[in-house]
Amino acid sequence: QVQLLQSGAEVxxxxxxxxxxCMISGHSxxxxxxxxxxxxxxxxxxxxxxxxxxxxxxxFAQKFEGRVTMTDDTSTDTAHLELSSLRSEDSAxxxxxxxxxxxxxxxxxxxxxxxxxxx
Amino acid sequence: xxxxxxPPSVSVSPxxxxxxxxxxxxxxxxxxxxxxxxxxxxxxxVIYQDSKRPSGIPExxxxxxxxxxxxLTISGTQPVDEADYYCQAWDTTTFVIFxxxxxxxxx
Numbered sequence: 621q622v623q624l625l626q627s628g629a630e631v632x633x634x635x636x637x638x639x640x641x642c643m644i645s646g647h648s649x650x651x652x653x654x655x656x657x658x659x660x661x662x663x664x665x666x667x668x669x670x671x672x673x674x675x676x677x678x679x680f681a682q683k684f685e686g687r688v689t690m691t692d693d694t695s696t697d698t699a700h701l702e703l704s705s706l707r708s709e710d711s712a713x714x715x716x717x718x719x720x721x722x723x724x725x726x727x728x729x730x731x732x733x734x735x736x737x738x739x
Numbered sequence: 740x741x742x743x744x745x746p747p748s749v750s751v752s753p754x755x756x757x758x759x760x761x762x763x764x765x766x767x768x769x770x771x772x773x774x775x776x777x778x779x780x781x782x783x784x785v786i787y788q789d790s791k792r793p794s795g796i797p798e799x800x801x802x803x804x805x806x807x808x809x810x811l812t813i814s815g816t817q818p819v820d821e822a823d824y825y826c827q828a829w830d831t832t833t834f835v836i837f838x839x840x841x842x843x844x845x846x
Contacts, residue, residue, distance in 0.1 A: 655835065657782075657835075657837075664823075664825065664837060664838075664839050664840040665774070665776075665782065665825050665827075665837040665840070666837065667834070667835035667836070667837060670834070670835065679834050681833075681834070681835075682833075715781060715782075717782075719784075721787070723829060723834075723835075724772060724827065724829045724835060725772035725784050725787040725788075725827065726772070726774070726782070726784060726827075727784050727793065729781040729782055729783075730781065731781060732781055
C-alpha cells in the first residue's frame with residue numbers, strides 16, 4: 621500500500637519560494653510517476669506538474685513553466701515541489717498524487733500541504 | 740486550451756440515482772477517471788478507465804463514456820456520498836486536465 625506523507629503548512633511572502641515535500645512509503649519510488657495538484661480555497665483541483673523518475677523528465681501545466689521545479693530524492697524516498705516568485709493566487713493546498721497504472725490515474729494522494737502567501 | 744465541463748451541482752434524494760456528466764471535445768479518444776472529495780479530505784479515486792472501479796469502492800459507483808461525454812452514476816445514493824466529484828483526463832499536449840467539479844448534495 622503506497623503512502624504519501626507531506627510536509628507541514630508554510631507561510632510565505634510574495635516573491636519568495638516554497639518547497640513542499642512528499643515522503644513515499646510502501647512502494648519503490650523509482651516506479652512512481654509523481655504529480656502535484658493544488659486546490660485554492662473553495663476552488664477545484666488544478667494540476668501543477670508531474671515527474672517521471674523513469675526518464676527523469678518533468679512535465680508542467682503551461683501556466684507554471686519557469687516557476688516550478690520538481691525533484692526526486694532517492695536517498696530519502698521523498699519527492700519535492702518548489703514554486704518560486706510566489707503571489708497571493710498561489711495560496712492553496714498542494715497535494716502530491718501518484719498511481720500504479722502509469723502516469724494516471726491517481727490512486728494515492730498525500731494529506732495536502734497548505735501554502736499561504738501573504739505580506 | 741482543452742477543458743472538461745461538469746455541472747456545478749447535482750441534487751438527489753437518498754436511495755435515488757445520481758448522474759454527473761463530464762464533457763470534452765477529445766473525450767472519445769481518452770480515458771476518464773473520477774475522484775470523490777469530501778470536505779477537508781484528500782480526493783479519492785472512484786472510477787478509472789471510464790468504467791473500472793478500484794478495490795474498496797462500493798458497487799453503487801459506476802462509470803460510462805459515449806462520444807464526448809463521460810458519466811459517473813451513483814445508484815442508491817447514500818448521505819455519505821455527499822461530496823465534490825471531479826473528472827480527469829490525460830491529454831498528450833496538456834497532460835492532466837480536471838473538470839471544474841460537481842457538488843453532489845443528498846437531500
